[in-house]
Amino acid sequence: MAAGTTGEGAVAGARTHRVAHHFDNAEQQFESGKLGMWIFLSTEILLFGGLFCAYAVYRSNHPEVFVYAHRFLDEGLGALNTAVLICSSFTMALAVRAAQLGRRRQLVGLLGATIALAACFLGIKGIEYEKKWKEGLLWGAHFHAKLAPAPPALPQTLPPVPAAAGEERSLIPPAAVGPAGLARPGQRAVAEGPEGPPHDVQVFFAVYFLMTGLHGIHVIIGMALLSWMMVRAGRGEFSPGYFTPVDLTGLYWHLVDLIWIFLFPLLYLVR
Amino acid sequence: MRETTDPGSVGSGEVAPAVHIVPVRVLATVWGVLLVLTVTTVLAAGVDLGNLNLGVAMLIATVKATLVLLFFMHLRYDRPILAIVFVTALLFVALFVSIALLDSNAYAHQLIPGYGPALPK
Numbered sequence: 001m002a003a004g005t006t007g008e009g010a011v012a013g014a015r016t017h018r019v020a021h022h023f024d025n026a027e028q029q030f031e032s033g034k035l036g037m038w039i040f041l042s043t044e045i046l047l048f049g050g051l052f053c054a055y056a057v058y059r060s061n062h063p064e065v066f067v068y069a070h071r072f073l074d075e076g077l078g079a080l081n082t083a084v085l086i087c088s089s090f091t092m093a094l095a096v097r098a099a100q101l102g103r104r105r106q107l108v109g110l111l112g113a114t115i116a117l118a119a120c121f122l123g124i125k126g127i128e129y130e131k132k133w134k135e136g137l138l139w140g141a142h143f144h145a146k147l148a149p150a151p152p153a154l155p156q157t158l159p160p161v162p163a164a165a166g167e168e169r170s171l172i173p174p175a176a177v178g179p180a181g182l183a184r185p186g187q188r189a190v191a192e193g194p195e196g197p198p199h200d201v202q203v204f205f206a207v208y209f210l211m212t213g214l215h216g217i218h219v220i221i222g223m224a225l226l227s228w229m230m231v232r233a234g235r236g237e238f239s240p241g242y243f244t245p246v247d248l249t250g251l252y253w254h255l256v257d258l259i260w261i262f263l264f265p266l267l268y269l270v271r
Numbered sequence: 272m273r274e275t276t277d278p279g280s281v282g283s284g285e286v287a288p289a290v291h292i293v294p295v296r297v298l299a300t301v302w303g304v305l306l307v308l309t310v311t312t313v314l315a316a317g318v319d320l321g322n323l324n325l326g327v328a329m330l331i332a333t334v335k336a337t338l339v340l341l342f343f344m345h346l347r348y349d350r351p352i353l354a355i356v357f358v359t360a361l362l363f364v365a366l367f368v369s370i371a372l373l374d375s376n377a378y379a380h381q382l383i384p385g386y387g388p389a390l391p392k
Contacts, residue, residue: 031350038353038356038357041357041360042356042360043360045361046360046363050367052368053364053367056368056371057371060376061375075313079309082309083306087302090302090343092343093342097292097295097298100292250343251344254339254344261332261335262329265316265329269316271320
């Protein structure tokens, strides 16, 4: 039974990686690593699947909340973030290719570019979150934005609209009237009935912050992994014979992009 | 030219995994298509298609996701088991969401005022 090779490479300049004792060869070890990673990615899909389920059920039951509240999100920034992540996936795929070809400097550079684009994504997210915070468009009990009862044009204050007799009210009192948030002027507020904005708008923001927040945490984790890969690549630990960690980190990063590809139309492009 | 790693470039006694290296041309084309599809989905959202808007948006998102899966995550060139594992997870999520929606829609008329007429008994 052949034992795994040790760290010293017989060929000058080539670094070999130890094949663990329970694998027959390096190829089997690499393929097993990939299978394990794909199983992990499947669990990530199930994790976000739970949140997508909450979105689906709530939107199916209260579509007016989503049609109304999504207008407070900046579609342009969301689209920009989508493009940023797509570019970061491109640089990541190129980085894996550089690792496969043994091009160390290119690999380090491309990993750095991916991290930079990820930081851009988080920066734009931060701008969006800050705006929500300032306008009080937060989740659940923290929601304290002032919503205009009429289609938003000029800021105006009106007395609170009382409920019609016998109409069922939600337990959460409606927001006070005042200037509208990011809703575009002149846009017809199709979701608003004669009583004003729909009830429970804060639930949309609960869903929004939960989903984008969890996604953002995954981006931060991805940046940490990419930094670690960059350090290891800088030390010359990867070669055409061993680039598994770069490949697996790439798979994780592409999954982060995948999730955002679905989050963007569901949260920002509601009709 | 077969784009695979050269097993001779690694230390003796070890077989390098013969991997398929995706050509830059392919990666760049996929990147371009993804950006175009992003623009498309934003533009499509500006057109009022009623109930179809969600379907169109999800369809475009699925095409984008498929491109990322096949080429960036090289499922196109890998053993089928990897794709089977992932697609199975997606199928179970679909099952999960659809049953939750079925259940929710069945009771919605009882719980949500003004939701809609109940299903005939």
